[in-house]
Amino acid sequence: MAIEFFDDSNGIADVPGFRTGAAACNLRGNADTARLDVAVIFSEKPCTAAGAFTTNDVKAAPVYVSQAHLRGAAAGTPMRGIVATSGNANACTGEQGMKDAAAMCALAAEACGVSPEQFFVCSTGRIGVNLPMEKMARGIAEAAKNLSRDPAESLRAADAILTSDTRRKTCTAKFSVGGKTVTVAGMAKGAGMIEPGMATMFGLIATDAEIAQPLLQKCLWNAVGQSFNCVTVDGDMSTNDTVLVLADGESGVRVSEDDAGTLALFKEALNAVTFALARKIVGDGEKISRVVTLRVFGARSAADANRIARSIGNSLLVKASWCGGDPNWGRLLCAAGYAKCGIDQTKIDLFYDDVPVFLKGELQAQNEAAWRRVVREKEFEIRMHLNLGVHDYRLISTDLTEAYVDFNKGE
Known part of the structure; x- marks a missing residue:
């Protein structure tokens, strides 16, 4: 049984149980005040989670915070969402940057009625500038208010994480087991500073598979090794690179090492999504022609x-x-x-x-x-x-x- 793949899909909205919201709060501080720059992904059910992050020695504050929350997820904390912003990397911003990244999780969690440690945080943009937290608070609140299963809102969220990208990046893969359908969908950003592992890029992925955290992490590492870590645009490794997967189990299909067939299908679907997103990043590389x-x-x-x-x-x-x-x-x-x-x-x-x-x-x-x-x-x-x-x-x-x-x- 093969997977079905959908390029330029609705992204996260394709996965049952997930809602997305976007907002514009002018984090860049420029004349384009309508440009979307805050996205929130929220699961209606507790999720297992996996992640992969930049190997740059100079990491941004949101990477450290998300790594800490992933350790919590590995220890059993159920995850619920991701808050992602563009226009400011919150990198090389000292102790204040760490406080601001943690505050972003707290703001998103409060708006969604969950705990801060159940949220991941991602930021991208200019390095060395502290976040305008008053704007951020308004933006996160608005994005959370806009949370919806509407595909149009999902695409707005995919747009909100872009920086020098020229187009949004989404895709979806599906497969069926015993009459039940499993969906894996994602959205990404990235165009410059692309040299793994990994590159200035986000890969934010959701699935309704039921899968234990250690196995999900193993599957993600395998997928990243064949996708996001196999692309280069300019040889520069970013401070903020992040790939995250949330799995809410909504499909009722259990993925485990005891069922080699279902596991193989899940790996194929996840690999298809990560490779397609990575390929889109390269194809949208800053000012490339080939x-x-x-x-x-x-x-x-x-x-x-x-x-x-x-x-x-x-x-x-x-x-x-x-x-x-x-x-x-x-x-x-x-x-x-x-x-x-x-x-x-x-x-x-x-x-x-x-x-x-x-x-x-x-x-x-x-x-x-x-x-x-x-x-x-x-x-x-x-x-x-x-x-x-x-x-x-x-x-x-x-x-x-x-x-x-x-x-x-x-x-």
Whole structure:
């Protein structure tokens, strides 16, 4: 039995038992006072929860607070919701930032009639600026007042978490077991500072599966490893990256390691949602013009495959050549070499899509016209076969444009 996947869906509203609300409180402090910047996700039932966070040593206050609340969830605290804001990262804001992040949970919890430790908090935006808490209090109260199962409100919530994104990011996956349907749905934000694990991104996911917290956490780590941790736009790791999953059990379908079939379907659905959201983040990368999937095969270890793919995908020279529609295969081989994984150029096979470029140390010059056509496309795949082992890795990257530099040369 296969899963059903719905791209650009209604997001969280697709999951029974969850409500969403959004509000505009001008956290950015600019002329666009109508821009949505506060979102609240609330479950009508207690949830198990799982999370994954940035590995940056400089973490934002909301990350520390959410990590603490996740530890509570792992110890048995039932979770109820997420409050997320855009426009201010609440990062590098000292003790006041920690107090403000905790206060956001308290404000959302009070509005929803639950305890502060039952809420997660996420913030994104400018670093080093304290939150305008009077505005925040009004925004959270309004978003909570707007809580609804209405798909339109769910899409407003998906819009409220965006920063430099150009479009909202939502998707849904469903599968059936014994006549009952399980839904996994999510929304995400992210366009710049994208280099896992993880990137300036949120992945906020809900499901009506009934699943214990340790298993949900294991499933999320597996999904993140194949999605959010496999994308790069600019090689920068954010202070605020967060992926959260809430599971309310509303479907009545129990997911456990005792039922391999149902567990496999749940993993497939969760993986589909996380990968689609991650792919949307890359496709909406700041001022990009091309998306490139890098596949490294035949490495001696998974770590080698990962390191080589990232060496290529984060190379400024490689990314600049993609911007120009220039295949410049030599830069790829050079980047693979300075990953220092002991590769042998006489064993390497390199393909642009299905076009052979370099086989066992020999350039396939007769195919040049074909591979040049490939790299002029907006999306293409590069496959590098090292022929040294059995491990592989997939990384989704982008080009580097003049517009990206112009966009990011000042705040």
